[in-house]
Amino acid sequence: MKSIRCFVVAIFxxxxxxxxxxxxxxxxxxxxxxxGTALNVGYLSEPAYxxxxxxxxxxxxxxxxxKWLVLRPNQNTFDxxxxxxxxxxxxxxxxxxxxxxLLWQIHNPDWLTNGHFTADQLAQxxxxxxxxxxxxxxxxxxxxxxxxxxxxxxxxxxxxxWYDRPGIGMADAxxxxxxxxxxxxxxxxxxxxxxYNDGSAEAMNPHSDAIYAMVKxxxxxxxPIDGVGLQMHILxxxxxxxxxAKNIARFGKLGVQVQITEMDVAIPVDEHNxxxxxxxxxxxxxxxxxxxxVCAKNPACTGLQTWGxxxxxxxxxxxxxxxxxxxxxxxxxxxxxxxxxxxxxVLERSTTAQRTRTVE
Ligand code: XIL
Numbered sequence: 001m002k003s004i005r006c007f008v009v010a011i012f013x014x015x016x017x018x019x020x021x022x023x024x025x026x027x028x029x030x031x032x033x034x035x036g037t038a039l040n041v042g043y044l045s046e047p048a049y050x051x052x053x054x055x056x057x058x059x060x061x062x063x064x065x066x067k068w069l070v071l072r073p074n075q076n077t078f079d080x081x082x083x084x085x086x087x088x089x090x091x092x093x094x095x096x097x098x099x100x101x102l103l104w105q106i107h108n109p110d111w112l113t114n115g116h117f118t119a120d121q122l123a124q125x126x127x128x129x130x131x132x133x134x135x136x137x138x139x140x141x142x143x144x145x146x147x148x149x150x151x152x153x154x155x156x157x158x159x160x161x162w163y164d165r166p167g168i169g170m171a172d173a174x175x176x177x178x179x180x181x182x183x184x185x186x187x188x189x190x191x192x193x194x195x196y197n198d199g200s201a202e203a204m205n206p207h208s209d210a211i212y213a214m215v216k217x218x219x220x221x222x223x224p225i226d227g228v229g230l231q232m233h234i235l236x237x238x239x240x241x242x243x244x245a246k247n248i249a250r251f252g253k254l255g256v257q258v259q260i261t262e263m264d265v266a267i268p269v270d271e272h273n274x275x276x277x278x279x280x281x282x283x284x285x286x287x288x289x290x291x292x293x294v295c296a297k298n299p300a301c302t303g304l305q306t307w308g309x310x311x312x313x314x315x316x317x318x319x320x321x322x323x324x325x326x327x328x329x330x331x332x333x334x335x336x337x338x339x340x341x342x343x344x345x346v347l348e349r350s351t352t353a354q355r356t357r358t359v360e
Contacts, residue, residue: 024056024329024340027347033296034096035347036305038063038262041082043313044089048334052309054093056329061098061261061305062086063315066133069107075115075125078132087140098261098305099141101148101197102130103181105160113161122161123168127184134188145197145229145261146185147178153200155210175214179223186224197229197261203243215254227257232291233307233316234265235324237283245294252300259303260295263288264327265339266316273317275326285338288329292343296350304343310334 028035036059043049053060064070065082073079090097103126117125134144152158157174162181164171170180182194196215201208211228218225228251230244248258265287267280275281295301308314312332317325329340 022344022348024344024347025058027344028058031296031347031350033301033347033350034059034259034303034305035343036060036096036098036303037309038100038305038307039086039089040308040313041065041085044085049310049313050089052330052334053089054095056309057095059096059098059303059305060086060090061100063100063308064107066099067101067104067107068112068129069109071133072109072112072129074109075111078136080136083137087137091140096143097137097141098259098303099134099137099144099192100261101145102133102185103146103150103162104148105150105158105162108161117166119166119169119171122166126162126168126181130181130184131188134185134192138189138192141189141192143193143195143227143259144185146181146194148197149199150175150178150196151198151201151207151210151214153205153207155206175217178214179218179221182218182223182225193226193257194224195227195229195257195259195261196225197231199231199233199262202230202232202247203240204247205243208247212250212254215251215256219254219256225256227259227302229259229261231307232260232263234263234287234291235320237265237267237280237287239287239291241290241294244291245298248294248298248301252298256300257302258295258298258300259305260291260301261303261305262307263291263305264307264314264316266320266324266327268323269317269325273311273322273325273332281326281338284327285342288339289342289346292346296346311337 024035035057037057039060040063065086071079087097157163159165163177168177170177185194201211251258265284267284268276270276295304309328310330311326311328314327316327
C-alpha cells in the first residue's frame with residue numbers, strides 16, 4: 001500500500017515538475033531557439049512564480065524594471081535595483097537577458113516629459129542614459145530593444161520628445177535620431193545585439209514596410225542594427241500567419257535577426273476573469289502553435305518570448321479594460337494550458353540543424 005502511495009505521489013510530482021515530458025526550456029535548448037518571458041520583479045517573492053520561470057524559460061526580459069519611468073526617478077538618479085534583480089535571477093538560473101528598452105515615447109518620468117529641455121540638453125540626456133545603462137549591464141544583457149514603438153501603424157514616425165518635440169536636433173532627418181541611439185548603444189557595448197522593437201508590425205502592412213525600409217537604410221549606412229523585435233500582442237484569434245511568415249522572411253533576407261518579443265493571445269473573459277467561451281482555449285493554443293511554427297521554420301527567427309507566463313499576472317486585463325485576458329501559457333494556478341503544450345510540441349520538433357545562427 002505504502003509503495004503504491006509513493007508511486008502515485010511520484011507521478012504527481014513528476015507531472016508537476018516536468019509537465020509530462022521535456023520542459024519548454026529543455027525543448028528550446030535542444031532546438032537552439034531562445035524561449036523567453038517578461039519578468040516582473042514584484043512577483044519574485046512567490047515560489048510558484050520563480051520555480052515556473054526558472055524551469056520553463058532560458059531567457060528573461062524585465063517587464064518594466066529598466067524603463068525610464070522606473071530607472072530614472074529624477075534626473076540625477078539611476079536606480080538599477082529592480083533591473084539588477086532581474087539580471088541576478090537570470091544569472092543564478094543560467095538564463096539570457098533581453099534589455100527593454102532604452103528609448104520610448106511613453107512611460108517616461110514627469111521630470112523628463114515636462115522638463116522643457118532644449119534639443120541639445122535632450123541629446124545629452126539620451127546619450128548619457130544609453131551609455132550608463134548599457135555600460136552597467138555590459139556582458140550581462142545580450143540584446144537590447146534600443147528603440148521601442150517609434151513608428152505608427154501608417155508607417156509614419158511618431159511624434160515624440162526624442163524625435164520632434166523638440167527632439168535631439170534631428171527632427172528634419174527622419175529616422176536619424178533612431179540611428180544615433182543605435183550608435184551610442186553600440187559604443188557602450190559592441191558585443192550586445194541591438195534591436196528595433198515594435199507592435200502591430202508582425203504581418204506585411206504599412207507599419208512593417210516602414211520598419212523594413214528603415215532597417216535597409218541603416219544597413220546601407222552602417223548603422224549597427226542586428227535585429228527586429230515583433231511584439232506579437234494578438235487580440236483576436238485570427239492572425240494572418242502567412243503574412244507574418246512573409247514579413248519575418250523579408251527581414252531575414254536583409255540579414256537581421258527577428259525575435260518575437262512580447263507574445264500573448266488574448267481571449268474574451270467574463271467578470272470573474274474566466275474565458276467567456278471554453279473552446280477559445282484550444283484555438284488560443286492553435287494560434288501559439290502557428291506562430292511558433294513560423295518562427296521555428298525560419299533560421300532568422302532566433303527567439304520567442306511571451307509577455308509574462310501566468311494568467312495571474314498579465315497586462316492584457318488593464319490594456320483591454322478587463323474585456324480580455326487569459327492570454328498566456330499557464331493558468332492562475334500555474335497549470336499548463338493548451339497554449340503551453342502547443343509551444344512545447346513545436347519546440348520539440350524543431351531542430352538546431354534548421355538554424356544557421358548560434359544563439360547561445
Ligand atoms: C507594458 C507593461 O506590461 C506594463 O506593466 C506597463 O504598465 C506598460 O508597459 N509594448 C511594450 C511593453 O513594449 O513595454 C509594454 O509593457 C506592452 C506594450
